[in-house]
Amino acid sequence: MKHLLSTRDLDRATAVSILDIAEDMARTADREVRKLPTLRGKTVVNLFFEDSTRTRLSFESAAKRLSADVITFSAKGSSVSKGESLKDTAQTLQAMGADAIVVRHHGSGAAHLLAHAGWIDAHVLNAGDGTHEHPTQALLDAFTMRQRRYGADSRERDLAGMRVVIVGDVVHSRVARSNVWLLSTLGAEVHLVAPRTLLPSGVETWPVTVHEHLEPALALGPDVVMMLRIQQERMHAAFFPSGREYAREWGLTAERFALLGPDTMVMHPGPMNRGLEISSAAADSSASTVLAQVTNGVFIRMAVLYLLVAGSSEERA
Amino acid sequence: MTGLLIRGATLLGETREDIRIRGGRIAATGRLTPELDERVIDADGLVALPGLVDLHTHLREPGGEASETVLTGTRAAAAGGFTAVFAMANTSPVADTAGVVEQVHALGLQHGYATVRPIGAVTVGLEGERLSEIGAMARSRASVRVFSDDGRCVHDALLMRRALEYVATFDGVIAQHAQEPRLTEGAQMNEGALSGELGLAGWPAVAEESIIARDVLLAQHTGARLHVCHLSTAGSVEVIRWAKARGIAVTAEVTPHHLLLTEDLARGYDARFKVNPPLRRDDDVRALREALADGTIDIVATDHAPHPAEAKECTWAEAAFGMVGLESAVPVLQTTMIETGMLGWEDLARVMSSAPAAIGRLDGYADPLTEGAPANVTLVDPAARRTWSTDDLRGRSRNTPYTGVELAGTIVATVHGGVATVLDGDLRPADEVVAAWAGLREDARG
Numbered sequence: 001m002k003h004l005l006s007t008r009d010l011d012r013a014t015a016v017s018i019l020d021i022a023e024d025m026a027r028t029a030d031r032e033v034r035k036l037p038t039l040r041g042k043t044v045v046n047l048f049f050e051d052s053t054r055t056r057l058s059f060e061s062a063a064k065r066l067s068a069d070v071i072t073f074s075a076k077g078s079s080v081s082k083g084e085s086l087k088d089t090a091q092t093l094q095a096m097g098a099d100a101i102v103v104r105h106h107g108s109g110a111a112h113l114l115a116h117a118g119w120i121d122a123h124v125l126n127a128g129d130g131t132h133e134h135p136t137q138a139l140l141d142a143f144t145m146r147q148r149r150y151g152a153d154s155r156e157r158d159l160a161g162m163r164v165v166i167v168g169d170v171v172h173s174r175v176a177r178s179n180v181w182l183l184s185t186l187g188a189e190v191h192l193v194a195p196r197t198l199l200p201s202g203v204e205t206w207p208v209t210v211h212e213h214l215e216p217a218l219a220l221g222p223d224v225v226m227m228l229r230i231q232q233e234r235m236h237a238a239f240f241p242s243g244r245e246y247a248r249e250w251g252l253t254a255e256r257f258a259l260l261g262p263d264t265m266v267m268h269p270g271p272m273n274r275g276l277e278i279s280s281a282a283a284d285s286s287a288s289t290v291l292a293q294v295t296n297g298v299f300i301r302m303a304v305l306y307l308l309v310a311g312s313s314e315e316r317a
Numbered sequence: 318m319t320g321l322l323i324r325g326a327t328l329l330g331e332t333r334e335d336i337r338i339r340g341g342r343i344a345a346t347g348r349l350t351p352e353l354d355e356r357v358i359d360a361d362g363l364v365a366l367p368g369l370v371d372l373h374t375h376l377r378e379p380g381g382e383a384s385e386t387v388l389t390g391t392r393a394a395a396a397g398g399f400t401a402v403f404a405m406a407n408t409s410p411v412a413d414t415a416g417v418v419e420q421v422h423a424l425g426l427q428h429g430y431a432t433v434r435p436i437g438a439v440t441v442g443l444e445g446e447r448l449s450e451i452g453a454m455a456r457s458r459a460s461v462r463v464f465s466d467d468g469r470c471v472h473d474a475l476l477m478r479r480a481l482e483y484v485a486t487f488d489g490v491i492a493q494h495a496q497e498p499r500l501t502e503g504a505q506m507n508e509g510a511l512s513g514e515l516g517l518a519g520w521p522a523v524a525e526e527s528i529i530a531r532d533v534l535l536a537q538h539t540g541a542r543l544h545v546c547h548l549s550t551a552g553s554v555e556v557i558r559w560a561k562a563r564g565i566a567v568t569a570e571v572t573p574h575h576l577l578l579t580e581d582l583a584r585g586y587d588a589r590f591k592v593n594p595p596l597r598r599d600d601d602v603r604a605l606r607e608a609l610a611d612g613t614i615d616i617v618a619t620d621h622a623p624h625p626a627e628a629k630e631c632t633w634a635e636a637a638f639g640m641v642g643l644e645s646a647v648p649v650l651q652t653t654m655i656e657t658g659m660l661g662w663e664d665l666a667r668v669m670s671s672a673p674a675a676i677g678r679l680d681g682y683a684d685p686l687t688e689g690a691p692a693n694v695t696l697v698d699p700a701a702r703r704t705w706s707t708d709d710l711r712g713r714s715r716n717t718p719y720t721g722v723e724l725a726g727t728i729v730a731t732v733h734g735g736v737a738t739v740l741d742g743d744l745r746p747a748d749e750v751v752a753a754w755a756g757l758r759e760d761a762r763g
Contacts (some may be wrong), residue, residue, distance in 0.1 A: 006582060008514075085631055086631055087630050095573055107633065107635055108632070109586030112586045113631075118583065130516050130517075130634065131517075132517075177514070201513045201521075202510055202511070299480065
């Protein structure tokens with residue numbers, strides 16, 4: 001694998017192997033010395049055009065545990081805010097010897113452009129591009145689901161038979177897109193819930209079942225309920241009337257949470273708006289995987305960096 | 318050499334004739350014998366068309382000289398077989414005063430590659446608030462007859478009504494870029510399944526169609542002429558068809574790129590394919606071709622929109638809208654309309670020369686290629702085929718969407734007002750063109 005730009009490009013075997021490698025990485029976390037020598041001498045650049053402390057820290061931590069040299073480049077306050085282009089920035093980083101570039105950008109397609117415009121030949125790892133995709137988030141979500149479902153017996157399994165309900169601002173969500181493609185590739189049954197204003201055009205062509213209201217989807221007895229973050233400013237663009245109405249209609253309120261089965265996972269990519277898309281009762285419950293998602297994020301990013309930069313599976317220690 | 322003799326051209330793809338050009342006019346057609354002071358152009362196997370007229374060109378001067386100038390843009394036009402271009406108003410300063418339009422017009426005259434007819438802004442600064450000095454521009458030496466806030470739709474219904482009425486006073490026409498602004502805030506590409514998947518904000522067809530529907534009703538109500546720029550959807554075709562059936566004075570244009578390319582090209586996020594209105598679906602392309610063939614769409618106009626490399630070498634959302642199109646217009650039309658049997662060469666001459674000239678009130682294009690008419694002639698080699706590349710461009714910018722695409726036909730020669738601007742498939746030097754014009758003026762005085 002040269003780049004990771006989208007989960008749409010992943011076939012089942014590749015996706016499962018990433019999850020399995022992440023299992024290996026998770027095991028190393030229990031060792032006394034957590035660091036692996038795998039990427040010693042390699043340089044991983046985190047190129048962040050958007051603020052995202054948690055994603056950046058997760059990638060930094062993943063690269064460091066693999067012994068890579070890590071350079072973090074935040075666009076704010078840098079030459080980028082002085083008008084330097086993505087092309088120039090990328091070429092500069094390449095000239096500094098970047099083997100892999102982890103890129104987070106506000107523009108959809110930015111990672112694709114870096115990988116294919118012919119500007120650089122480093123590996124490109126999409127850490128979120130506009131409203132397009134966020135593949136490592138979907139991988140860590142899938143990893144978390146598999147781990148909760150199968151525990152120590154997770155290896156080589158996919159998500160066949162799992163029913164996942166994703167709720168909220170799908171149209172603006174790169175997390176939702178990446179999850180839809182990946183979860184369906186892994187055999188899960190995916191349901192989307194949102195008012196029509198927050199559903200992307202062409203959603204009827206996606207491998208999902210669409211619901212406009214939350215109750216009917218929850219009544220299906222899902223294994224996973226994933227709440228997407230709602231941007232407060234959306235109400236000003238007439239996507240919905242108010243936060244209160246949104247919470248009432250599509251929020252995972254304490255009442256709705258109480259109706260879920262005992263094994264249903266509650267997921268959220270973070271950061272959460274408590275009281276808006278998710279109630280504290282749900283977020284703080286044992287059903288919530290929010291912190292496990294953060295932990296697993298490091299393992300998934302280690303796995304992907306390993307696959308991209310270190311290459312063949314024979315080297316796996 | 319004071320004259321030109323085009324030998325053995327197929328006039329409008331019909332009859333084989335020679336064309337003698339003297340003193341800027343067609344002196345004779347038929348079977349002619351070369352004279353000593355004539356330059357002979359062997360046009361065996363070539364199709365002679367009237368000089369082409371582009372009603373929608375961005376020459377960028379003044380203000381955007383990094384992407385194009387009147388000189389470089391008219392050279393691109395000549396290379397594409399055009400002898401007249403209508404220069405869009407979105408320059409800096411905006412073409413909203415007699416001063417700016419006269420300057421642009423004069424630059425065209427000075428260089429001589431093509432007649433430049435400036436388009437005046439409908440509103441001051443394209444701001445959509447107050448009418449610009451339409452009368453002054455109409456009465457200026459640039460004799461502006463086409464008014465447009467191109468790229469900025471005149472969306473205010475009252476302002477549009479007044480503009481239609483006021484422009485009619487000067488025998489002008491409003492060329493409307495039909496785009497409902499609120500429905501297209503942040504819009505990046507055609508709204509549909511692909512925009513949903515790519516995470517690019519959609520530009521819905523209804524944003525174009527709703528404005529056209531309103532505007533044809535306003536044109537009917539006011540009795541004024543309306544020209545609709547670059548139709549891009551099947552629904553827009555239906556609205557125009559309905560309006561024409563009602564006898565409303567509306568004309569419509571389509572760009573070459575909307576006749577060939579579809580939204581699928583956005584998949585690689587290559588911003589060369591970012592254009593406004595956006596590339597649409599196969600069904601739209603088919604409807605646009607049919608509408609051009611049956612006359613619902615009156616003309617082809619390029620919307621030639623040059624941009625510097627850095628405006629396209631960036632993420633899709635940050636990139637500028639637009640593609641260059643003057644040099645490739647005839648090859649795309651031959652590929653999409655002639656070779657599919659939907660248009661003949663005579664039809665092509667109508668949609669790319671006489672009809673746009675009539676809409677823009679440009680004289681000299683009504684009876685082309687006939688004795689006494691101004692000598693605006695384009696020779697096309699229809700047998701040529703080539704894989705398009707940026708080497709085929711003659712303007713200042715390189716943002717063509719056709720790189721690597723095989724296109725039929727090539728421009729072999731262009732004669733503008735009796736002056737050869739293109740011979741043997743390439744541009745004549747600027748000093749030769751200027752000298753030839755000076756010679757013609759001297760002859761006219763003498």
